[in-house]
Structures are given as C-alpha cells and as structure tokens.
Amino acid sequence: MTPAPGSHDTLERAFREEYGRILATLIRILGDFDLAEECLQDAAVSALDHWRDAGPPANPGAWLTATARNRAIDLLRRRHALDARLEAVQREMDLYDTSSNQPGEDDRLRLIFTCCHPALNLESQVALTLRTLGGLATPEVARAFLMAEPAMAQRLVRAKRKIRDAHIPYRVPDEDALPQRLEAVLAVLYLIFNEGYLASTGDNLIRGELCVEAIRLARLLASLMPGQPDTHALLALMLLQDSRRQTRVTAEGELVLLDDQDRSRWDSAEIADGVAELDRSIDLQSRRQPAAHASAYQLQAAIASLHAQARTAADTDWVEIAQLYRELAAVQDTPVVRLNRAAAIAMADGPEVGLVWLDAMAGDSDLAGYYLYHAARGNLLRRLDRRPVAAEAYRRALEMCTNSVEGRYLRRQLAQLEEGSG
Amino acid sequence: MPRYLALIYGREADMPALNSPERQQVSAAYGSFTEDVQKGGVLRGGDALLPTSMATTVRVRDGKTLTTDGPFAETKEQLGGFYAFECKDLDEAIAWAAKIPGAAVGSIEVRPILEM
Numbered sequence: 001m002t003p004a005p006g007s008h009d010t011l012e013r014a015f016r017e018e019y020g021r022i023l024a025t026l027i028r029i030l031g032d033f034d035l036a037e038e039c040l041q042d043a044a045v046s047a048l049d050h051w052r053d054a055g056p057p058a059n060p061g062a063w064l065t066a067t068a069r070n071r072a073i074d075l076l077r078r079r080h081a082l083d084a085r086l087e088a089v090q091r092e093m094d095l096y097d098t099s100s101n102q103p104g105e106d107d108r109l110r111l112i113f114t115c116c117h118p119a120l121n122l123e124s125q126v127a128l129t130l131r132t133l134g135g136l137a138t139p140e141v142a143r144a145f146l147m148a149e150p151a152m153a154q155r156l157v158r159a160k161r162k163i164r165d166a167h168i169p170y171r172v173p174d175e176d177a178l179p180q181r182l183e184a185v186l187a188v189l190y191l192i193f194n195e196g197y198l199a200s201t202g203d204n205l206i207r208g209e210l211c212v213e214a215i216r217l218a219r220l221l222a223s224l225m226p227g228q229p230d231t232h233a234l235l236a237l238m239l240l241q242d243s244r245r246q247t248r249v250t251a252e253g254e255l256v257l258l259d260d261q262d263r264s265r266w267d268s269a270e271i272a273d274g275v276a277e278l279d280r281s282i283d284l285q286s287r288r289q290p291a292a293h294a295s296a297y298q299l300q301a302a303i304a305s306l307h308a309q310a311r312t313a314a315d316t317d318w319v320e321i322a323q324l325y326r327e328l329a330a331v332q333d334t335p336v337v338r339l340n341r342a343a344a345i346a347m348a349d350g351p352e353v354g355l356v357w358l359d360a361m362a363g364d365s366d367l368a369g370y371y372l373y374h375a376a377r378g379n380l381l382r383r384l385d386r387r388p389v390a391a392e393a394y395r396r397a398l399e400m401c402t403n404s405v406e407g408r409y410l411r412r413q414l415a416q417l418e419e420g421s422g
Numbered sequence: 423m424p425r426y427l428a429l430i431y432g433r434e435a436d437m438p439a440l441n442s443p444e445r446q447q448v449s450a451a452y453g454s455f456t457e458d459v460q461k462g463g464v465l466r467g468g469d470a471l472l473p474t475s476m477a478t479t480v481r482v483r484d485g486k487t488l489t490t491d492g493p494f495a496e497t498k499e500q501l502g503g504f505y506a507f508e509c510k511d512l513d514e515a516i517a518w519a520a521k522i523p524g525a526a527v528g529s530i531e532v533r534p535i536l537e538m
Contacts, residue, residue: 119512166534167424169511177513 010286015044018061018137024107026068028170033160043067045308109172109224116185117168125188131156134213144210186234189218193238211242232281239274240304243267255409259313271308278305284391299328318347335366339376351380371400391417425508425535426515432501432528434473451523459518468505499528
C-alpha cells in the first residue's frame, strides 16, 4: 500500500536515499562535516514542512540539494566567510547534479573511506558510517548500540573533531593503500550487519533496520567499486544470512537452530541475489587474481550458500561444508571458525569423529572459556547418549553464556537431559 | 599545510650499544630515511635523544621548582627521538611515519601540531 502523499513514510524514504549522497557532496564542497550536516538538517526540516501538505516533489534529491545549498550560503554569509569561499560554494553547487557523479569519483566513496579511517577507533567508525551514510539520526544510532544518546552524540562529536584537527583527508585512498583500507570498510559494514543479525535484546525493529542498512551500504560499495571481489563476497554473505533472519527467533524470542528453521520462510529472492553476487565475486577474482586463494568472505558466503540452497536440513552437503571450513580456518583461524569446522565434521563423519576434534582443542585457552565450545561438546555428547557428561558440558556453557536467548536455549537442553536421566 | 610530530617510541634496552656494528646499521637506516624524507619535501626537523637515564623532569608547584632524575613516566617503550613533518594531510604523515626505521620494532606516535 503506497503511503499517502505528504506522509512521513514517503519523506523518510526519499530523505534516507538522498541523505548520504547529498551529505557526501556537501562535505566535499564545504570541507566541514558539521556545517554540511547542519545545512542538510535544516533542509530536511524545511522539507518536512513543505512536503507535508504538497507531497514530495518529483525530484526530492534536487529539492533537498538546492535547499541545503541556499542554507550553506546563508550560514557562510552570517559567519562572515571570505567571499572567495562563498563564490566557490555557489559555483560548485550550481554545477552539482545528483546524477552527474562518475562512479569512481562518487563523493559517497570519499565519505565511507573517511568514516572508516584507521585513525578513528572502531566504534567511532561504525557510528559515523551509520549517521552519515546510513542517514540514521543520532538517537537511532544510540539505540542500535544500546547506548545513551548523549554518549553517542559525544562519540560522533569527537570523531568529527579528530577528522578536522588531525586533517584526515576526504578522499578515496591510493591504489597501494586501497586493499587494506577497503578491508577496514568491509569490516565496519559486517559489524553493522552482525549487530542487527545476532542481537536478541533491545529494539527488534532497529535490529532489522541495521541489517537492511548494512546490505544497502554493501550494495552501494559494490556498485561504486565494481571490480573488487570482496565487496561482492561480503554482499553475498550478508544477503544469504539475512535470508534466514525471520526464522532465527520465534515470536516469543526463543532461538531456533539452523536445523529447525522453517526453510519455506527463507527469503528466496535474497538467496538468489546472494548466490549471484558470490558467483560475480569468484568470477572477478579468477580473472584478476587467478592465483589467489579464496578470501574469508568468499568462503563464508560459499558455506552460507550451501545451507541456503539445501531444500531440507537433511539435504545439506556437510562434506563440502567441512572442506570449506578447512580452507576458512587456514585464512581466518578464530575460535568460532574452528568450532564450526568441528561441528561440520561431526555432521559429515558422525558425532564421535566430531568429538575427537573438539577434545583435541581442549587445551586451547581461547576455546576453554568460550561457551559455544562447551555447548558444542554438550550437543555431540547428547547425540552419543552420554547424558551425564553432556549435562556437565551444558552446565559449563551456561556458566559462561551472557546472551539471554542462547542461555534459555541451553537451559532447555539441560532440562531435557536431566529429565531423561534416572 | 598541517604539521605533525612523529614521536619515536622503542625499548631502550633493545637498542644496540654505541659504536657496535648493529648500531651502525641503525644509524645508517635513519640516515637513509632522513635523506628520503628530506627529498620528499616534508621534513621540518628531527633529532635523536639521549636515553631516559639522561632525562630530567622539571615541575613547578606552588612557586617551587621540583627537579627529578629520569623521564616523567616509566613506560614499556621510551621516547627515543622525533621528526617534524609538514604534509598535505594525515595520510601523508602516516605514510612517512611508517618508513621510520623505529616503526618496525617500536611505535610511532603521530600528533598534529597546534597552529597558533
């Protein structure tokens, strides 16, 4: 159902789509994050007033840009800015046209690389990306990270201050710096996605919005830098994971494991899209860097793709998945990867083999304090009907688990085991 | 253009003895870097410092000058020298800082200079 003209929804949508684009260009022209935001905010308020009655114009972007431009000129005049700077703003904005940017020169690329600059701490990178490119208001960003609004506002202020005072440049990095810098951007986008995907407490609406936002930004990045295999791989991974989002948790907020998820409710369009992006990524890499190994994102996306395309849990190609985890562990040796690999091996070769793998990792301090390790052991022991040791493992997992939804799941497993034993 | 100090931190204890061949290598590396950064047009100054055992810390409290032996704080890595750069932006400063020989074994703090 289309919202009525002049309604808040239409404005929201039009605004969000244009906000990042216009802001990115305003920042370049004005050379000042705060001034650019102020002008755009004022334009937005003005838009709300005008559009509420008359409805949004045919080209909301152009309208917002023109309004922000006039506001900028106004503010610069009031601050007694040098005439030269004023002239430059007027000239640049007269030339500015929302569709005229060349892909490589897109100001949004400049903005995203600046937001994700390594001189800023990670939390600031995430907050700034959501606020500027995502167009989320400060209270929304604060809610997404379960922070108080003043604290989030402070974080944003500090980050912008550092950009200004340390002279972090507003540009796309050079060829030689690009791989590392792009990696940082992808990491921020994936962080935003996971914040939305894995969270089980807090505002559910904002959580879904974060996934949507992360995907939108990844898509934007892939369109602005089409030749990079990893941008497509990350997009693929996000799409494939997102396709399951609705089935991860019950209406009551209880965790549903992959095996038990209702696959008919997985988003098939997203799955198809994700598979296509993964193919694109692999194809790009084979043409540009034929000798290179598959990247972590590619491998994770491939695993997600195998799950997504299995019609039922029983149809899952666990042998292939175990092999992919083996390759993944070689490039990303983290506790989660090691665990998932053991779990895949257990599915492919049976719980006894899986248990041997897990027990071999017992000396690893990273894993010994990780609740999922003990939960995984508990699961395999239960499948082997070794109930007392299984219960013991679940108990240890519960001790370390801080997530309420997963905690409830573990408690249920434990209860079932304890019921069963004599 | 913005100016920065690149502060070179490293473990003094790991610095090879003066006049040793290893020390000559370190000096040569710094000499070579200094030449490069000079040619790059961004060098505005720089020096090596004597070790923290030669440092003296001065404070004035209630009109009294308090002088103590040693650096102001005991840290795991000590300030051993610095360079002053004038670069077009932070990225350029970072790129040069990364080439300082001390970056490979210690840490370089890059700080913008407050322009009056």
